[in-house]
Amino acid sequence: MVADLLADLSACAEPGLSVVLTLNIPESPPIVPAGLSVSVIRNDAPKGFGANHNAAFRISAGEYFCVLNPDVRFIENPFPRLLALLDGPDSGVAAPLAVTSAGHHEDNARRFPTPARLMKKLLRKLLGQPHELDYTPGGSPFEVDWVAGLMMLFGFPAYEHAGGFDERFFLYYEDIDLCARLRLAGKRVIVDPSARIVHEARRDSHRKLRFTLWHLRSVLRYMASPVFGALAAKGWLK
Numbered sequence: 001m002v003a004d005l006l007a008d009l010s011a012c013a014e015p016g017l018s019v020v021l022t023l024n025i026p027e028s029p030p031i032v033p034a035g036l037s038v039s040v041i042r043n044d045a046p047k048g049f050g051a052n053h054n055a056a057f058r059i060s061a062g063e064y065f066c067v068l069n070p071d072v073r074f075i076e077n078p079f080p081r082l083l084a085l086l087d088g089p090d091s092g093v094a095a096p097l098a099v100t101s102a103g104h105h106e107d108n109a110r111r112f113p114t115p116a117r118l119m120k121k122l123l124r125k126l127l128g129q130p131h132e133l134d135y136t137p138g139g140s141p142f143e144v145d146w147v148a149g150l151m152m153l154f155g156f157p158a159y160e161h162a163g164g165f166d167e168r169f170f171l172y173y174e175d176i177d178l179c180a181r182l183r184l185a186g187k188r189v190i191v192d193p194s195a196r197i198v199h200e201a202r203r204d205s206h207r208k209l210r211f212t213l214w215h216l217r218s219v220l221r222y223m224a225s226p227v228f229g230a231l232a233a234k235g236w237l238k
Helices: 004-011 050-059 079-086 113-124 154-163 174-184 207-221 226-233
Strands: 018-023 039-044 066-067 072-074 092-097 150-153 188-198
Touching: 004 018, 004 072, 018 050, 039 050, 050 113, 050 174, 066 154, 079 092, 079 150, 079 188, 092 154, 092 174, 154 174, 174 188, 174 207, 174 226, 207 226
Parallel strands: 018 039, 092 188
Antiparallel strands: 066 150, 072 188, 092 150
């Protein structure tokens, strides 16, 4: 997956593009396409999603910082459209619209979770009903509560000012927390449906107990956090 993604990044040919590749478990890095600048971080022990990206940010330089999962593929270069969304003092994070290989919309743009919304999704799942999108994409960029961490493009100052991801979330909900803190700071979270990437959600928390426990722990941490309380105080959880 990483080799395919590096090839996609190389094809973008964005000026100044450099990649930080984190090997979270011992493995051999893929062959890097010629002309693509790649720095490799090798972890002695696995770290969480947020910790890995914060470490990558600390050795990065430039105007923008992109969080990118290895199981993403580009349909076309998404960066020009996303960069255009970050032109302004209130810009926080921009994201493309994620679709499956069959062209169906993924749910990378979502509403802030609440106990009621989580129960509704669980009930639909138990009843065998199809997954319901929180937003119906049109043709123009639109603001959302939060975007999933599979691809998030930040202005460097916005990520730095927010302090990056909260590393107390080992996995899951760190993207929600960061988007919430950006929104509370007056920053915008925007999705451009004309910038599309392919992503096949793995849903490991639905199949593996360890991931389920991480998911539940993150849900509880988020619901008990001052960030969740601040969202509720502003009436953004209705």
